[in-house]
Amino acid sequence: MRAAVPEFPEAKLRELADHYAAAVAAKRRRFWLGAAVMVAAVLVAGWMGDVDLWKFSENFWRFPTYFVSIAPKLSFSSLWADLSEWLWGLPRWTRLLGDTLLIAYVGTLAGGLCGFVLCFLASANLVRSRAIVFVTRRTLEFCRTVPEIVFALIFVLAFGLGPLPGVLAIAIHTAGALGKQFAEVVENIDSKPVEGVAASGGSWLQIVRFGALPQVLSNFVSYALLRFEINVRGAAVMGFVGAGGIGQDLIEAVRKFYFTDVSAILLLIVVTVMLIDFVTERVRHRLLGMEGAGR
Numbered sequence: 001m002r003a004a005v006p007e008f009p010e011a012k013l014r015e016l017a018d019h020y021a022a023a024v025a026a027k028r029r030r031f032w033l034g035a036a037v038m039v040a041a042v043l044v045a046g047w048m049g050d051v052d053l054w055k056f057s058e059n060f061w062r063f064p065t066y067f068v069s070i071a072p073k074l075s076f077s078s079l080w081a082d083l084s085e086w087l088w089g090l091p092r093w094t095r096l097l098g099d100t101l102l103i104a105y106v107g108t109l110a111g112g113l114c115g116f117v118l119c120f121l122a123s124a125n126l127v128r129s130r131a132i133v134f135v136t137r138r139t140l141e142f143c144r145t146v147p148e149i150v151f152a153l154i155f156v157l158a159f160g161l162g163p164l165p166g167v168l169a170i171a172i173h174t175a176g177a178l179g180k181q182f183a184e185v186v187e188n189i190d191s192k193p194v195e196g197v198a199a200s201g202g203s204w205l206q207i208v209r210f211g212a213l214p215q216v217l218s219n220f221v222s223y224a225l226l227r228f229e230i231n232v233r234g235a236a237v238m239g240f241v242g243a244g245g246i247g248q249d250l251i252e253a254v255r256k257f258y259f260t261d262v263s264a265i266l267l268l269i270v271v272t273v274m275l276i277d278f279v280t281e282r283v284r285h286r287l288l289g290m291e292g293a294g295r
Helices: 010-048 053-059 062-070 079-086 090-121 130-145 148-159 163-187 191-199 204-241 247-255 259-294
Strands: none
Touching: 062 259, 079 259, 090 130, 090 163, 090 204, 090 247, 090 259, 130 163, 148 163, 148 204, 163 204, 191 204, 204 247, 204 259, 247 259
């Protein structure tokens, strides 16, 4: 037998239709109100930032023109000679690129270790003292809020030119960024292993070691690898203020209008970052896959 379909009175149907129409109208009003607020905020920000759309449209052609200027002039008949002239500084640039990679690596390692230690103190589910959690979180916020380039400028004034200011700047910023990400991972762990270690009389360090760390280690490594990719790009910029690496030659080529040198250095940086992204992505996927298989 076919189930009977309930029929509502006409007044009830009209009431439900009116209620639905009112809900749709309210949602539409909220959408347009939010859009108006966003447009007003953009206009105010543009006014306060002295944004001149006329000047922007008038000079926009300079942007693609610059990329045309830095493109190398290659001819099929003299390709090898043209490539040799374009990449004339390859040995020096490769060495400086190696310095950039080392700056990023050491900075990521040092910052990752600091973030690893501080993240557990910033996790409200592991630390009972609200004061310790508050102070640790504010410290991490300071470390990641100040731009790396500002830290690099300060350390260049303190320690002079060279890779050391870049390493310290990247390490501090990485500690703040990874510490925040690590703490969020720790706060989302399963509380049962933590409670089990605590119930068996384990100390706070044992709770972290046996209750929390096994659940988050693969995610920690994944975030650290991702941060290393970001820091390679950041380390290339550190050279703009004299903090070592290939950025010093890049900014010099830009300032002196050595157009082909700019494109050659940019090509090396882009290729290096793409290779690092490819390798670290494979490692991250393998770690996350192993974690998923373990569950």
